[in-house]
Amino acid sequence: xxxxxxxxxxxxxxxxxxxxxxxxxxxxxxxxxxxxxxxxxxxxxxxxxxxxxxxxxxxxxxxxxxxxxxxxxxxxxxxxxxxxxxxxxxxxxxxxxxxxxxxxxxxxxxxxxxxxxxxxxxxxxxxxxxxxxxxxxxxxxxxxxxxxxxxxxxxxxxxxxx
Numbered sequence: 001x002x003x004x005x006x007x008x009x010x011x012x013x014x015x016x017x018x019x020x021x022x023x024x025x026x027x028x029x030x031x032x033x034x035x036x037x038x039x040x041x042x043x044x045x046x047x048x049x050x051x052x053x054x055x056x057x058x059x060x061x062x063x064x065x066x067x068x069x070x071x072x073x074x075x076x077x078x079x080x081x082x083x084x085x086x087x088x089x090x091x092x093x094x095x096x097x098x099x100x101x102x103x104x105x106x107x108x109x110x111x112x113x114x115x116x117x118x119x120x121x122x123x124x125x126x127x128x129x130x131x132x133x134x135x136x137x138x139x140x141x142x143x144x145x146x147x148x149x150x151x152x153x154x155x156x157x158x159x160x161x162x
Contacts (some may be wrong), residue, residue, distance in 0.1 A: 026117045040110065043093045045087035048113075055115040061089060062108040062137040082107060082119075090118040093135055098126040106137055 004011050043051065043110060044061040061082055069081035069090075078097060079089045093108050099126065101107065111121035127134070 004050040007018075016089050042108075042136055044084045044137075044144070045082055045089040046144065047140070048082055048119075049087050049117075050090055055113050058110070058112050059119070060108055060110045061091065061119050061121075062106070062134065063089075063141065065103050065105055065107050068102045072114070082109060084141055091121050091124075092118055093124050095124075100126040102117055102126075106134070108134060108137065 015027075040058055042062060045061065045063050048059065048061060052124070063082040063084045065073055065087055066081040066083045071079045071127075073079075076094055076096075077092045078095075079090065080093075080103075081090050083089075091111075092110075093104065093109070106127045108125045109119055109121040110125075111119050112122040114120050
C-alpha cells in the first residue's frame with residue numbers, strides 16, 4: 001500500500017494540502033519572527049529586578065512615584081523613582097511630564113533599561129484621576145499586597161433599594 005490514495009480526487013486534495021501547509025506554516029513563522037522585536041513587556045519594579053532584563057531592551061514600568069524622589073534639572077531632565085511595595089527603580093526622562101504627574105500617584109513609563117539598572121524613559125503616562133489605575137498595574141500591585149501606599153482599598157458600597 002502506497003502513500004498516495006487511489007482516488008484522483010483524494011490525491012489532488014492531498015497534494016494541495018502538502019503544498020499549502022508548509023507555505024502557511026512558513027508565513028506564520030515569518031510573521032511571528034518579524035513581530036518579536038516590537039513586543040514591549042510590562043513590569044512592576046520588583047518584577048523588573050527579578051527578571052534581570054538585559055540593558056537596551058524596551059519595556060514598560062508601572063508603579064507609584066516615590067514621594068520626595070522627583071528631581072527636575074534645568075535642561076529638562078527629570079529623575080524620579082517608581083516603586084511598588086517590594087522594590088523601587090530609578091527613572092530618567094527628558095521632556096515635559098503629563099499635567100497629572102505627581103508624587104504618590106500611579107505612572108507607566110516606557111523606555112530602555114540601562115546598564116546601571118535605571119530606566120531611560122521615552123514616554124511617561126500618568127493616570128487621569130485619583131481613583132483610576134490601569135488594570136494590569138493595579139492587579140500587579142494588589143498581588144504584592146499594596147496598590148496605593150497610605151490608603152486602604154475601598155469597601156464596596158451597598159446599593160440602595162428603589
